[in-house]
Amino acid sequence: MTHSNEQARDDLLERVRRLNEIGIALSAERDKPQLLEQILSNARALTGADAGSVYLLDSDRQELEFALVQNDTLRLHLGGTGDPVDGKLPPVPLHHPDGRPNDRLVVVWSVLNDRTANIEDVYREQEFDFSGTRDFDERTGYRTCSNLTVPLRNHEGNVIAALQLLNKTVDGGIRAFDEQDRDLARSLASQAAVALTNQRLIDELRELFDHFVQVIATAIDAKSPSTGAHCRRVPEATLLLAEAASESGDPAVRDFRFGPDDYYELRTAAWLHDCGKVVTPHHVMEKSTKLEGIFDRIDEIGDRVEVLARDHEIRQLREALARQPGGSEALQEVDRASAERREGLNQDLEFLRRSNTGGEFMTDEDIARIEALAHRHWTALDGTQRPLLDANEVRNLCIRRGTLNDEERGIMEGHMTVGMQMLEQLPFPRHLRRVPEYALGHHERMDGRGYPRGLTRDQLSIPARIMGIADVFEALTAPDRPYKKPMPLSQALTIMGRMVEDGHLDPDLFRVFVDEGVYRRYAEQQLDPRQIDEIDTDRLPGIRRP
Template sequence: MAVFDRQLARKECCMSLERAPLTRKMRFKIPLHVLAATGSSLVLLTLAALLAWQAYSDTRKILLSSVDESVQHIAIMMKTQVRQMLDPAEGQLDLLSHQNLARADSLAERLAELPTAQSILSANALLDAVYVGYPNGEFILFRRLRDATVRRVFRAPQEAHLLVQTQTLVGGKMQGEYRFYDQRNRLIKQQKRDNYTFDPRERPWYREAAASKESVIIDPYVYFTTRAVGTTLAKRSSEGAVFGLDVTLRDIDAQLTDLRITASSHVAVVDSRNRLLARDNGEPTYSVDENGEAHLRQVEEAGVPPIVAASALSGAGVQRAHKKAEGKDWEVISAPVPLRAEGKALRVLIAVPHDELFHEARQLLRRQLIIALALLAASIVAGIWVVRRITLPLRQLAEDTKRVAGFDFSTREMHSSRISEVDLLAKATQQMKSTIARFLEVSAALNSETRLERLLQEVLNDVAETAQAISGALYLVDEPSEGLTRMLRFGDNVDSLDDIYPLLLNDQTQAQHPGYRVIQARRSVTARASEAAPELVAVPLKTLGDTLIGVLTLELPERALPHGQGDSRLAFVEALASTAAVAIETRHLIEDQKNLLEAMIQLVAGAIDAQSPYTGGHCQRVPELTKLLVRAAHDAQQGPFAEFRLSDEDWEAVHVGAWLHDCGKVTTPEYVVDKATKLETVCNRIHEIRTRFEVLKRDAEIHYWRSRSQGTSDEAAWAELQAKWQAIDTDFAFVAECNVGGEFLGEDKVARLRAIAQRAWMRTLDDRLGLSRDELRRLEKVPPRALPAVESVLADKPEHLVERMPEEDMHHYAEHGFRIKVPAYKFNRGELYNLSISRGTLTEEERFIINDHIVQTIVMLEHMPFPKHLRQVPEIAGGHHERMDGRGYPRGLKREEMSVAARVMAIADVFEALTAADRPYKAPKTLSDSLLIMANMVRDAHLDADLFELFLRSGICHVYADRYMMAAQIDQVDIEAVIRLATDSQLSDEERKALIQSICDTARGATATA
């Protein structure tokens, strides 16, 4: 029924290609360009907006130009003001440097120049002090006491008008003094100031002036006494004395308020190091530290972000930029104010808010925009009727387009439009929806099919039904014959097609066959054998790489594909054929990859079985048994596995995991796996020990002949020789017996081995000759012994210990979550150590190497880039040596931590090992013996009890036995007794023994007894 519904939907979708429903026919159509004139109003509005913006921009430019002119004026004015402060001071400094102060050697001579200093200070109100520093460190300063702050600092008498600060060398020691004078230069008070001592030669004004022939200007700073901001002018006289004048910059503050361009503007003056000298708000530009010293603030400390932004401007001349600060737009300006014609300069920083600067421009723009909006409103009212008439069908098309975007391809009636282009668009949209719907339906069907045969049938059916074909056939390229092979057919007339056009086999006589012509032209072709014959269309199946993989041949009704403008259905069929070709090629690739993976798996498993004659067929039989038991769990309808189900992908994971469960064995050395005797490595070292015993016998014989030559009794010496030979033979026979490793080796035998090891033999050849690099490396720590050397016939030597590589230490295993004990050495080849093995032939180190194969299996598989559905392969393959109680290896997992497939692997691995008949070192066990052993393993929580019971009740053990076990191994098994023995934890020892006896009796065919 579902197939019928799907075919019906296909036919309805195909029919929709030929109809595009509209509600009513319009008598005439209006071209869209007729309505283009309605856009003129919008053009006018756009032009008005552009003109308004242009006017606004021009106004901004005018205002900015005005700002530039104002800044230029401010810079000139500030420069003039600064020069008015500094030029008189420079003249006075030059005059002062030629006075007697420069030549005065004594304090009296210097004080005699008091009137001169008084007249200089009185002539320039901006001067705070006049001072002179001498090359010997002496100093004199004349300071006018002009305000209360200075008087308070120096504690000046009330009538004092002038302060003279001196420091003079007296008796080789500098002595400081303060002298206060009134307006008539009469001394009022004289104080010795021992704490008033400093070296003027270390001051910046002295150093800079001493290094220059001209007067210098020091960077502005805060005067210690007056806290006024000023600078120092200094000049060196020809006699070497340096004169200095302190010039305050206090008048600059009063001018800054008048320099504001707008009410909210900010103005500041900074020096070359961005230190504040003056601000428009009159706030202090300095700060006082904890020592009481005043320092000019950096501009960042003023707390005015626009001024900080202005200070960041660099470059010569006036600089202006647009900055964002305090959430507003600002125009920031930096204008230099040179202190002299060359050299140091101050900078005037101005920040003007845009909302004030461009207020008038924005008012103009606002008025123009209001006019433009009024025009726009009138245009909207006038054009709304036209727009509504135009947009109604377009809105419907937009809604349909949204539905298409949401993968809704259902058809509905639409209003037609008088605009011809809109009407054509509506019809095209309807056709597009139908085409896309059909294409997506077919593509989804193709992509959802995973089996190649069914996919090919889907391709043929979908394409044939879409094209409304009478019949059709699908050919695939046959690479060996370089021709086409028909794979599938559609309809009832396909046989007649091949009668007209026989199967193509790369024969030139088939040149008229459509498939042949497709191969030649690599495009769709049409053909007709005769006027009465149906029309045939052949469409190539090409992949994305333009590789031809097949041909679709369709028989179409007469005039199904009209010539001229072409048929949209043909293009649709070609698009479907291309999609189908990609799907087919993808399935081919997937099949090829699976086949390649399967071949690699078989190759690895075969190589492992071929590596050792003792495990032949193991890797082939375990997967078969695993899949049998997993299938039984999958098919269970009740019990613990009633809910256990596997998908096709899960089955693939089980298959791969089972075949690769022992892939780590490729890393296990053969001589370890095949070790038949305790002393065997690559060869059996018993031969080396036999030679030593032969040497002992030769030594005894030599001793005999020597004693005879010395006159010893013939009979006594001969009897002694026979006794020695007998003892040596006996000891070697015991060593050889221990080497075989058949029975348990007790402590008494180990003690005898140690006693035999006391026998010594003489070595006369260097034991380091002819060794490999690794053997020599193990002997590096062992000092060579002088020859001849006496050695034991059995020994554990340091060179017998083979170190483990760094990547093989226990931390490496712990990082991967493996809970196994790692031996200290990779190999211990000590002779006594190996011969003392209590059971079997393997040492602890060799047994670890063999057990390590499961570790290597997990590591190898976890490093393989398995696809998502095979990510469980390492867990399935690597869990068959785990135990249900967590005492297995390598990770010590418990039952609940293992998947069902991993637990099945453990049962399959054990059962195959017990029943295998291709192990030359052991006889194969019977079916009953194997199940008894496994029952005990279940009781010991080694194997899963539920799976073991399923293994028995489902009869899988007998299915496997019939396939892979010898007839002599297959005996009678009491299944219920074995299950009870494995799962009943309440059995007493007597009941358990009786149950075992019953199972054994059943196996022998005897009557069971209580």
């Protein structure tokens, strides 16, 4: 064997070895732009091509899209990790408007016929139309010569892309691609097709998973119109605070840094944070007032108060008639007494209506007043005397904060237990393994008095504590709750500051939330402009600066 033959053999073995290494690298790449870069760059390196392109087939539109273009001579790099291709190179249709194949273009011919084209000099080629190539050369001063076009087939045997290599360069001169170049390019194309197919399947599965997660959240939001788009907005607030914490110079989060995979994991957790509400009874989720069930019973109480007022007026009239003659003066006295009585009853009813909303904290005096009103009686149609408020109504109206009684609050908090059971049964892949931890932490408290596990601040990760702040902030500022007016930012942040002081929310992350202006960025995207007011952040409760 001569020295030149040995050198050729060694060169071929080296190219095959490199081809194997490329195949391994392609199978491990998960980023599509990087994958396309590897395919084209390695194909050019193996064959000595000065330039090349990758086309991706859009089977729905029946056209080839430029995904990547490289040209060393022109220092051109479009697509992949380079400048965007969009708008610079139009897609190539596979067929003419009348349905005829557009196979005078070599790349279309290669895709439609699943064959490799190896052309020594495009300017001498008669079978294909290279007028577009000549126009490009005229505009740029480039001289396209040799052309190697290879289709890429997936595991089902369908062409999904095309690889085109231009101008094999050896010792500064341009040559035609030889059989080894063709075979290596076809082998690389086969590996590239597998890698692209795997990437597409991964992307499609991820898209399916994302949409499935969002469908669950959308169903929960639809189940409770009064909570609006809570499950959609919490992820927005969560990611804004996570980004701010990751980029902040605050000493408390100096070591907290998030990458793309971390954000995806947290975003998934945020979408799933209330998944347990799928089993929460509708009447509990929708209880916007203390007396609401199938309907709001405050109107029933209003009817009873009206009966009380009329009963009193009737009694007064009977007494006046019994004192005749002098009936005129007696009737005036009845009218006066009835008006005073009705005014007092209207005040009592207005107090009950305010108490029913759950918007204010119930004091001991308020509760005593409700219990006293319960001892008043009205007469039903059957003549029986009934209390103005029954035991269930007294119990609900005496709820000190919010609209849920202890039993209903237990049912509502039970959504976290159900959520925990749901999420911990799911076989999350490694890059999503912390989704249950993050999602289940938003109702925990820093002092350990939260639920479902009663974890303390030290037992909660930063992302879980971030979700707690995002969940509270969204609930306070939601502009679409029918049972309360949209809360201005200053009021929401004041309440949150008090929750920090009460051991509910994380003080360090609340400081980042305020100092980095996260609340304002969220408000500009999600809230009614009338909710955005001026805030003296130095005077907010709960702000502890190092």
